[in-house]
Amino acid sequence: MTKGQTTHGILKDPTLLVAALMADGWRVIGPKVRDQAIVYEVLDQPDDLPRGLTDSQSGGLYRLEAGQPERWFDYVVGPHSWKKWLFPARQKLWTATRLADAGFEIEVSAIDWPKTVFFGVRACEIAAMTVQDRVFDNGMFRDAAYAARRADTLIVAVQCARSAETCFCASMNTGPGVDEGYDIALTELAGISGEILVTAGSDRGRAILAPLALPSATDGQIAAGPATTAAAAASQSRAMVPDIARVLREGLDHTNWEVVADACLSCGNCTLACPTCFCSDVEDVSDLSGDHAERWRSWDSCFSTDFSYVHGGAVRRSPKSQYRQWMTHKLSTWHDQFEMSGCVGCGRCITWCPVGIDITREAGTFAAHPHPAET
Amino acid sequence: MANPKLAVWKFSSCDGCQLTLLDCEDELLEIAGKLDIAQFLEASSAVTEGPYDISLVEGSITTPHDVKRIKEVRAQSRVLISIGACATAGGIQALRNFADVAAFANRVYARPEYIDTLATSTPISAHVAVDFELRGCPVSKHQLLELITATLAARKPHVPTTSQCTECKAAGTVCVMVAQGIPCLGPVTQAGCGNLCPSHGRGCYGCFGPKLNPNAPALSLQLADLGLTPPQLRDLYHSYNAAAPAFDTEGRTHD
Ligand code: SF4
Ligand code: SF4
């Protein structure tokens, strides 16, 4: 491998990189097959890395399928996102214990995060982390546990050589190629079986790759990297309406909200599967003795009626207003709040919606028929 | 100050919810230290007279005698909490609501004239005011303890009204409907069971009854796409919470 800004090498077998990371004491979280899907869990051994699999996705449908047996990364994003590691579904914030004389003693939960690698992170997922960084560590507010986990995690990215039917990252400028935010990136080159282009994106990444002494990539192999992701981008059939933020801002009383609400189950799957949704509920629990209390933070969603509860009742009670909150927040008001889109085009909300409601199709409806107001 | 007095009552039911209370083995001694268990026939034949601070009511109302007795229970109880699918929705025995009870009795009993029963099985709330309804067939031990603890601390219990899907997502369970095409009532069912069926590769059977704002007609369209026939759809909704209004109505649509 050459020294310098970016370093390129060729790897035949990605489990060798997993093995090297494990030998170096890293906890490797990566793709694994469970319950007929690719999930992100702690890998116990390098061979946990799936091979020869692809997926078929559409509205409300996901099937893990056999692909070309020798290829490693032809499946794309699945039911899990890295959010479940950086922003856990349930987290104890502190424990309080009543003191003998008077008052309470509060013990803040320690941050338990061994040195960790996220292995196999896709472009849209790096973009999603950037979105959540803005939410959890933005100058005005800092979630110390989130920030610590994020800073202490090494990112091994995978450049997508294939997109699912539900992917629309190209239209969100978040993929399928990874440009930044990784320590190491892997590109499984198309057509040249068994060749993975390895690119170091940081000093941390370079330090990990050095002992592997990978053979250098040729100029042809380096050039094949962007061509691989360009082919995936070209295959995407869904796209987000470019000025959707304005379309939705001007369409708050559009008749289509009623139409979507008729189909929507208000089950909340879209928000919970979405890698950028960040809403949580904070609850205090006491035990029977009344001497111990705990504060927990758990995932919540705008599809939960209690979520908008204020004195006197919930603000958003109907599935219609809940769906409108979800879609307008992701695509419109997120810009006002965080100066970016809340959607990275990963397609999870489409695949994992039990009835296949498609945020790109809804966006298209609002854009094609502006302003039919409800009577 | 004396401990609050707890009474546990049984109407038409299988006793499974009361057993959940007995099943709180580790916590039961602590509960007994905080509450004066005045009436709990499943656990002890010793009975203290009312009034009671907290009454837990299991079972549905299926006989004229039940109708009279639940009013007496209410009159003696400061807080009345109904527990389980029978008490909150009429239970599996509410399948009689869709059929002819006299025909059932004639078929099952040698001397049907001895049977004094109502035409329907109804929840406790159809007869008296109920302070809180704890769902489930059976109720979850975790939620029952939380309810008792919260009631003693005079705080609101944490019992979510969101879908079973929210439990799948929090647990990292892969959706069985999307990934395997298995029919699931989770999107219209209230969370609380601890994600039992989906985490074991099965669809949700709706034990915790309808979630808040359930959209059963929209789910049925999807379930029909997955291959369920109208009788199968009817039977799916008409089970443990058959008489819960949203499931009752949707089941009848496919009859
Ligand atoms: S809104 Fe949908 S497509 Fe966009 S980031 Fe969230 S889950 Fe992915
Ligand atoms: S879309 Fe809903 S769940 Fe997601 S961040 Fe916005 S309000 Fe929260």
Ligand code: SF4
């Ligand atoms: S859009 Fe789909 S996933 Fe989201 S709440 Fe509605 S039915 Fe559930």
Ligand code: SF4
């Ligand atoms: S398995 Fe059932 S309960 Fe779980 S997310 Fe899927 S539809 Fe919802």
